Amino acid sequence: MSPRKAPALHGTDLSLREHLVATAERLIAERGTTGLTVRAIAREAGVADGVLYNHFADKEELLALAVRAHVRTVGRGMGALPSPGHGSVRENLRAHVLYGIAFHKAVLPAFAGLIDRPKVLDAFAAGGVPGEDWRDRLRGYLQGEVELGRLAADARVDAAVAMIVGVCHETVLTGLLYGSSDSQEVTVEFVDDLVGVVLDGVGGARA
Structure with a gap:
């Protein structure tokens, strides 16, 4: 029984x-x-x-x-992300950026009450599966494009990932910390500029 x-x-x-x-x-x-x-x-x-x-x-x-x-x-x-080798790198990276911002908007509020609870955050990190987090998937995408030759062999993948993830964090956290919904609104032009800086460099630098 x-x-x-x-x-x-x-x-x-x-x-x-x-x-x-x-x-x-x-x-x-x-x-x-x-x-x-x-x-x-x-x-x-x-x-x-x-x-x-x-x-x-x-x-x-x-x-x-x-x-x-x-x-x-x-x-x-949130649906699938672009895979290496399909479409254009610029449009794919743009999709990754928009995904990252939307993802952080959805999940970061859940962490607001855990800032002073390191044991929960440590257990959360330990409970992840390698490669499942969006940061890892973004890195995997960029590395895949390097391996396919669609990005330069010496592309600074880790720096690009840090830049994009940092923008996603800053965009959402500013709204959470200061209670401003306006700061969470991201324009098409901003996303295009970010992708351009990642792929083409900041430009205009002079000795």
């Missing part, structure tokens, strides 16, 4: 651990992580507070798993 399912799991195929992660993920997507407590997660999940500690080492582990799940859900919903 199979064990009885907890009442909170009726109508689902999830384990209680999966249900708790899914509940925390949904709360993070709706409210962010600021002020999110074990009690709030347990209440939303329909279980007693102490049940969480039967399935996770601590609340930091649960939060890290939920944030990672949120990031993956956002990524899956």
